[in-house]
Amino acid sequence: MPVRQSNQIQPPSDPVGRDRLRYFEARRPALLETIREFVEIESPSDNKPAADRMGAHLASKFQTRGGRVRIHRAGDFGDNVQIDFPGRAGKPVLLLGHFDTVYPLGTLASMPCRVHGDHLHGPGVLDMKSGVALMLFAIEGLQAWHGQLPRPVTVFLVSDEEVGSSSSRRITEDLARQSGAVLVLEPAAGVRGAVKTARKGVGDYTLTIKGVAAHAGLDPGKGHSAILELARQIAVVAKFNHLPSGVSVNPGVIRGGTRTNVVAAEAVVEIDVRIRSAKQAVGLDRKMRSLTPFDRHCQLAIEGGINRMPMERNPGVAALYKKAKALARQIQWRLEEAAVGGGSDGNFTAAIGIPTLDGMGGVGQGAHALHEHIVIAELPRRAMLLAGMIERA
Numbered sequence: 001m002p003v004r005q006s007n008q009i010q011p012p013s014d015p016v017g018r019d020r021l022r023y024f025e026a027r028r029p030a031l032l033e034t035i036r037e038f039v040e041i042e043s044p045s046d047n048k049p050a051a052d053r054m055g056a057h058l059a060s061k062f063q064t065r066g067g068r069v070r071i072h073r074a075g076d077f078g079d080n081v082q083i084d085f086p087g088r089a090g091k092p093v094l095l096l097g098h099f100d101t102v103y104p105l106g107t108l109a110s111m112p113c114r115v116h117g118d119h120l121h122g123p124g125v126l127d128m129k130s131g132v133a134l135m136l137f138a139i140e141g142l143q144a145w146h147g148q149l150p151r152p153v154t155v156f157l158v159s160d161e162e163v164g165s166s167s168s169r170r171i172t173e174d175l176a177r178q179s180g181a182v183l184v185l186e187p188a189a190g191v192r193g194a195v196k197t198a199r200k201g202v203g204d205y206t207l208t209i210k211g212v213a214a215h216a217g218l219d220p221g222k223g224h225s226a227i228l229e230l231a232r233q234i235a236v237v238a239k240f241n242h243l244p245s246g247v248s249v250n251p252g253v254i255r256g257g258t259r260t261n262v263v264a265a266e267a268v269v270e271i272d273v274r275i276r277s278a279k280q281a282v283g284l285d286r287k288m289r290s291l292t293p294f295d296r297h298c299q300l301a302i303e304g305g306i307n308r309m310p311m312e313r314n315p316g317v318a319a320l321y322k323k324a325k326a327l328a329r330q331i332q333w334r335l336e337e338a339a340v341g342g343g344s345d346g347n348f349t350a351a352i353g354i355p356t357l358d359g360m361g362g363v364g365q366g367a368h369a370l371h372e373h374i375v376i377a378e379l380p381r382r383a384m385l386l387a388g389m390i391e392r393a
């Protein structure tokens with residue numbers, strides 16, 4: 001609205017905010033180098049030795065800044081890394097991040113870490129190695145300004161976020177319970193860098209259908225096709241979609257049958273579900289579990305459930321966003337908020353009632369994709385915002 005904009009008087013920028021921004025502008029080359037360093041240590045979720053190399057590197061980085069490292073051993077995934085920083089007073093703030101990526105080992109060969117204009121490209125640069133680097137630099141900044149951190153800070157770096165956080169979830173929840181607030185360094189939403197104040201809940205179901213095999217030519221009438229039953233069940237499941245209320249259901253993977261001349265004895269569908277509010281979980285779960293066969297000679301078995309409850313925009317979340325907005329305003333930055341469909345470990349901490357603000361990390365595009373990159377110019381103010389939120393959250 002041009003009329004309102006022309007009347008709008010920009011508040012003078014706050015000297016503290018401005019100085020801090022300048023501090024991080026000066027640190028930008030170092031921050032960029034650190035992000036590159038992190039990206040160039042490949043760390044796919046499913047490769048424990050590689051993930052552990054990254055975890056150990058991060059542990060030593062944070063230790064150098066005065067943090068006390070605690071390694072949580074994990075069997076199937078990389079060890080999860082906790083670093084505690086003492087602070088002057090108050091409850092700790094939890095900085096939550098993950099260092100696993102979705103890219104298999106060797107991806108750097110075809111997708112090298114490189115600067116292109118104002119972008120830094122590379123596997124995991126946005127999701128979320130830049131976020132981890134921002135933690136390090138925000139802590140450094142606070143130490144430079146105050147000597148000691150104004151409050152205790154717990155950094156928790158997870159090794160298996162991209163594959164459901166099974167080894168880290170309990171620790172994340174325990175640490176959140178001991179903290180006054182949780183700041184999640186996942187990528188910001190969109191090119192305008194909005195923080196995330198709501199995330200959908202996420203679930204996974206596997207429906208397995210057992211039919212009765214028969215020769216498709218000799219005995220077609222004796223068979224009961226698991227594939228035909230699967231097709232009918234998928235049509236039922238698709239009706240569970242209710243986009244206006246934020247419920248979406250996607251039968252994303254199917255398999256079944258053995259040969260064209262055999263009536264299929266087995267078929268399987270894997271289904272991704274998303275919900276907007278916690279109360280939708282029970283109803284959707286009940287519907288999934290009450291699927292009944294059309295062909296009574298077929299048997300259905302359903303496994304799975306809601307893995308991450310939604311992060312809802314409750315008063316605790318809204319209060320954190322308000323503080324973040326005020327900090328951004330110090331440097332005439334209008335920080336936006338967004339609700340997104342994807343889940344993160346922030347869903348866990350918000351669901352147990354700890355005020356959580358997500359999307360505090362890098363700004364960019366192409367997470368999990370070939371063109372994944374961050375916008376370099378955004379880094380200083382993201383660091384400035386994080387440092388301020390560590391103090392105020």
Ligand SMILES: [Zn+2]
Pocket residue numbers: 098127128161186187344
């Ligand atoms: Zn992520």
